[in-house]
Amino acid sequence: LASFKGTELHExxxxxxxxxxxxxxxxxxxxxxxxxxxxxxxxxxLPEAVNLLADLKIKLS
Known part of the structure; x- marks a missing residue:
């Protein structure tokens, strides 16, 4: 239930x-x-949510 809404979570x-x-x-x-x-x-x-796919080793075009 944590809220990180609008937060800069640098690295x-x-x-x-x-x-x-x-x-x-x-x-x-x-x-x-x-x-x-x-x-x-x-x-x-979006667009940050697209980074969730990195662990799946897929390519988007």
């Missing part, structure tokens, strides 16, 4: 965290371990 990494219902809307500068963290109902906004 902050969330690794194996419980981020359920966390609010990352309009936050920047963070990295989330999406494979090891609990993220149900977490909220994100």
């Amino acid at each position: 902050t990494e969330f690794y194996q965290c419980d981020l359920r219902k966390a609010d990352f809307r309009d936050a920047t500068g963070y990295k989330v371990d999406i494979l090891g963290s609990r993220m149900k109902d977490a909220r994100f906004s």
Whole structure:
């Protein structure tokens, strides 16, 4: 239930965290371990949310 809304999280990494219902809307500068963290109902906004895909090793075009 943490709120990071609008926060600059310069080089902050969330690794194996419980981020359920966390609010990352309009936050920047963070990295989330999406494979090891609990993220149900977490909220994100674009374009920063695209960075969540980095752990999946996929390419967007």
